[in-house]
Amino acid sequence: MITLYDLVFQDDRRPSPFCWRAKYALSHKGLKWVEEPMGFTEKQKIAFAGSQTVPVIKDGAKSVKDSWAIALHLDQAHPDKPLFESEAARILARFVGNWVDTAVHVAVFPLIVGDLYDRVRPVDQAYFRESRGPRLGTTDFSAFQAKAREKGLAAFQATLEPARRLLKEQLFLAGGRPGYPDYALAGAFLWARITSPVVLLETDDPVHAWRERMLDLFDGMGRRAKAA
Ligand SMILES: N[C@@H](CCC(=O)N[C@@H](CS)C(=O)NCC(=O)O)C(=O)O
Structure with missing residues (x-):
């Protein structure tokens, strides 16, 4: 279990x-x-x-x-159905995870922080203010988010360019089938989807079509999760 x-x-x-x-x-x-x-x-x-x-x-x-x-x-x-079929695949997945952590999450957070704060359980809101406030230099998360969105989504969308180029050539970051690099990036989009109504991607963006595929995966596990 x-x-x-x-x-x-x-x-x-x-x-x-x-x-x-x-x-x-x-x-x-x-x-x-x-x-x-x-x-x-x-x-x-x-x-x-x-x-x-x-x-x-x-x-x-x-x-x-x-x-x-x-x-x-x-x-x-649980060796069946490996996440990493070789050392090279494991190292590359680690790299993609690191890229998502340091570039994608960092670009998404300011765009959703106000909405996210509104959806934190009331009992946890003081903790969120005290832990995230110092990082952002303010506890007015709604104003911080509004300011970030004023600048538009171009900077966020630019962080996705390495994935976008790959997804023009193949269905998933890991190739013809999804793998850990896809799961790492999908987590960033689910974080946004579940906490904020913000529209992060244009419908003609290859990342958009990939995100739809990821939402459908495993019987629509991501799509079924309660969204904002
Ligand atoms: N490097 C960790 C990061 C995990 C992490 O930051 N989790 C967040 C939720 S997304 C958390 O538990 N935060 C608790 C807190 O901020 O007090 C991992 O990959 O699991």
Whole structure:
């Protein structure tokens, strides 16, 4: 039995991009899991794993924290349907995850932070203000978001150019079939979809068509998640 500790917002929304990576990884491998929702101020739920962040999984007697460590653990403990079929594939997936963390997430966050704050559980809002406020230099998240959107989406869309070029040539970042690089980028889009009504992509963008494919994957797992 695998338990996934998953970040929860109001109305049982599950926006964490890193938890989405874990859900896609589990689905890719055909593994079943149960979810244990955790609000920002319920860190005691993951103390057993020595973690301050989710995802965390409990897989039998073993606990694993961090989405990348979870992916590596799953391949090691459940060798069927590997996430990484070679060392080169694993290293490239790591690179793509790092790119999403440092470029895509950083570009998305200012565009959704006001909407995101509005959907954090009321009991967790003070924590969000105190943890995110210093990073942004303000706790007026709505004004911060409005200012970021005034500049338009061009800077965000430009961060996607490496993916866009590839997706003009192939269906998925990993090739003809989806793989971990796709799951890493899809997590960023689910984070936005679940917390904000903002329209991030033009319909003629190859990334848009890819995102539709990702939403459909695994019986529409992403599409079925409660959106903003
Ligand atoms: N490197 C970690 C990052 C995980 C992470 O930052 N998770 C966020 C949710 S998206 C979290 O748990 N934040 C808790 C907090 O900010 O207190 C991973 O890949 O799992």
